[in-house]
Structure formats: structure tokens, C-alpha cells
Amino acid sequence: AQKVTQAQTEISVVEKEDVTLDCVYETRDTTYYLFWYKQPPSGELVFLIRRNSFDEQNEISGRYSWNFQKSTSSFNFTITASQVVDSAVYFCALSEAGQAGTALIFGKGTTLSVSS
């Protein structure tokens, strides 16, 4: 069965520190997608990135970077030089190829608190 584990429940850092959020997944499919979402205090989940199982290239977007390693079934998210606005709950999610309407399976989330 598919599963997403975010072992870090809460992380607290001081502004400008780098922080890595861990995500480990389980799936039997060879074709799947991984996602990261951000949920700021306002409540709405915001899509950050999508990565398919055939693309292990790391991705960088500004201060955000993602490291996808199939060998360890991990899809970790790093924020460089964190800012207070990065404070949010971050969710990792998995979607498997298959019939239409497949839903995302979410991890339990990591609450990141960035203090000034």
C-alpha cells in the first residue's frame, strides 16, 4: 500500500538558517508523482512542486530546492536562508498512475516555525 512519512512533526529555526524537511514514501508502482504543498496560517494549501518517478533531477526554485532519491524513496525539501514568511505546515504527497481520479496520499505534515 502507498504511504508517505514525514517524520519531523515540528521544526523551529531562526531566520537565515537552512532547513530540510524530510519525506519518505512507499509505493509498489513504478510510475508515480510526488508533490509538496505549503499551508500558511491562512489555511489554503498551495502547490509547490511536482516530480515524476522517472525524473530524479534535483530542482531549485529560488530559496527552495528538492532532492529526489529513488534509492532511498525520499523526496526532501530544503529551504535556504529561511524567512519568517516560510512559517507554515508543509505536506509531502504521493500519487500513483492508474485509473482516472486517483487521489493524493498525504503525509502528516511538518510544521515549520521561523523566528526573527
Next chain:
Amino acid sequence: DVKVTQSSRYLVKRTGEKVFLECVQDMDHENMFWYRQDPGLGLRLIYFSYDVKMKEKGDIPEGYSVSREKKERFSLILESASTNQTSMYLCASSLGSTSSYNSPLHFGNGTRLTVT
């Protein structure tokens, strides 16, 4: 931008009441989802729909039903609300067809339901 609108931000209902949570999306998405979010449990899928009048049970459908009479609208129904259904409810939509498993979900702001 995709807009997913949930009819109420906050709702307080009494035990035993029938509760309707409404969700509307404006991007002609085939797939729509209802999740509930609870502290320490992350997002759990209640029901989803990949077409009008179609519905699929998620991980925790007990005590809930859904209705999808029009493509843009997906309603979550609590037939007889109970205190353990106090939660944040999140509606989401995504593109359907064969690419559905890699389509990001677009979320509404959520409805915080309190059952007393």
C-alpha cells in the same frame, strides 16, 4: 488562476443535525475531492469524484456522503453530525482523464466545522 470556493469558513452545528458543506470550482476540472485535516493526522481523504454523478470512497467515508450533480460543484453531507466530526474540511479539484494522477490539486480555504 483556479478558484476553489468553499461556502463557509466557519460553521457551528449541533449533534444530530444534517450538515451540508459546499464546494465550487471554476476551472472545469473533472476531479473533485473532500479531505479532512486534524492535528497530528494530516489530510485524510473522505470522498472523491472523477465525473458528474460519480463518487468514490476515500479512506474515511463513514458518516459522510457526497453529491456531484454538476461538474463544478461537489457537496459533502454529514447525515447526522457527531462531535468526532469536528474538523477542518478541505475541498480540492484537479484535471481529470489519463493525466489525472499527475495533476496538482487546487484547494479551497477550508471550512472549520465545530459540532457541539
